[in-house]
Amino acid sequence: RLVIASRSQMAQPGLRVAAMPAHPLQAGPAQLLAIAPARLLSDIAPLLQARQAEGLSARAVDVADIYAHYSDGVTDPLAIRAFLRDAVAQLGTEYLLLVGGDSYDYFDRLGLGSISDVPTTYGRTHAVVNHAPLDHAYADLDDDGQLDLAVGRLPVRTSSELRMLVDKILTPNTSTEHTAVFAAERANAAEGSDYAAEVEALIAALDPAWQAGAQRIYLDDYPTGAAGVAAARNDLRAAINAGRRVVGYYGHGAPTLWSREQLLQAAQLNSLLGNPAGAAPVVTEFGCWGGYFVAPEFNTMSHAWMNAGQRGAVAMFAASGLTEHASDRVMAATLLPALTQPGIRLGDALRQSKQQLQDQAPEFADVIDGLTLFGDPSMTVQ
Missing domain, CATH: 3.40.50.10390 (Gingipain r; domain 1)
Structure with a gap:
């Protein structure tokens, strides 16, 4: 059936097509x-x-x-x-x-x-x-x-x-170059683990300038119990607050803490950290769960380190899940030398390290896939 009507008598649609935003590829190159x-x-x-x-x-x-x-x-x-x-x-x-x-x-x-x-x-x-x-x-x-x-x-x-x-991120780091502090879990004979000895091997593989500037906070060097852990925590805090380019932890971890003895907890960081502007380190955590950034109930170590204003970390590497000791060991041995190369960008150090492990030992998916960079991948350490 044919119906003839004027424009004013025609029904008008209740919907209209929304404007499409410009295509995100159109604004030019973006390294x-x-x-x-x-x-x-x-x-x-x-x-x-x-x-x-x-x-x-x-x-x-x-x-x-x-x-x-x-x-x-x-x-x-x-x-x-x-x-x-x-x-x-x-x-x-x-x-x-x-x-x-x-x-x-x-x-x-x-x-x-x-x-x-x-x-x-x-x-x-x-x-x-x-x-x-x-x-x-x-x-x-x-x-x-x-x-x-x-x-x-x-x-x-x-x-x-x-x-x-x-x-x-944009504040120039005025800490002394080639300075680092490395904390390590207490050795565990039942596990066959000697974290301090492994960190010593990691330090020995670095450039001599970084070796000379490395401070150690090993739980093995402190008495067991709350008083010993508190002393280690205070020494770690003092080192961080004095200004270090790199802060590293090696050992057992959880989303909100370092070490089974609770050397450092996420909830403590805001009150413990006092590093001045221009002295925010890059933090490396070789342990479990510190980068589990999707938990809605609590702030992880990565949140606590990164979101502490001018204090805390300028960048952090941490795993988003459970990691094996062997995986942490090989990733640390690969990433730390890359990270301390003069002028290297953080993202390139992680990319090179992951690619090396992917090519040589793809079974280490816990760190190849799970190790996460919190920070600007185009930033350099030095």
Whole structure:
């Protein structure tokens, strides 16, 4: 049937097509690419401007724009991976900075104010860990074992945290060069472990200047019991607060503590740390769970170290799951020499170390996939 009517008599649709945001690939090259929620884009700008001044092309992308073009607006880490494959090919991207925290409680079902700004991926890293948070999947974009990007995350939840962290990253480090302090778990004969001896071997493999500047805080050198642990903690605090370029821990760990004897707890860090502006170290933790950044109930060691204002760490390497002692040993022996090379960027040190282990010993997935960089991957130690 044919109906003839004037325009004014025609029914008008109640919906209209939403405007599509510009494609995130359109704004030009980005050797350093930051992915952030809209509310944090302005706060990350000073860091990107500083890297541009150093000669890197750098820009930020709203994570919602990625979803709009790669997953029809649905929040999906696979959309981020698809975008990154295009960014590597078309924008020359080498460094990826994920800006914002994450939580496995995406929809705040627990009512704790859970925030998932830039979602991670999850995967198996150990016989008993099937669901570890893995930013590593954004480094190996086609699962061929060849790392395409150097990846880091800033585990912030608020604009204030991000502004303070960016300011800390951009503040020149005035600590004495080639200085480090290494803490180690107490030896355990039943396990056949001698952590202090292994740290000594790690130090001996470093450049002589770093060997000379290395301080030791070994629990073996302190009495067992609360008083001995407190003395070790005070010595570690004094070393950190005096200014060190690198702070390392080697031994047992949990999401919120270092060592079975609780040498250091996440809840203690805010009151313990007093390192001045310009003396924020890079922290390396070779132990379990310190980088489990998706827990909605508590702050992990990585949150506590990174989000302490000008105090605490400027960057941190920590595992997002359970790790084996042998895995920590080989990763530490690979990463520490790389990390202390003059002028190397943090992300490149981790990328090189992971690639070396992937090529030579791919069975160490607990550290190859699970070791996470919290910080700017384009930053240098020295």
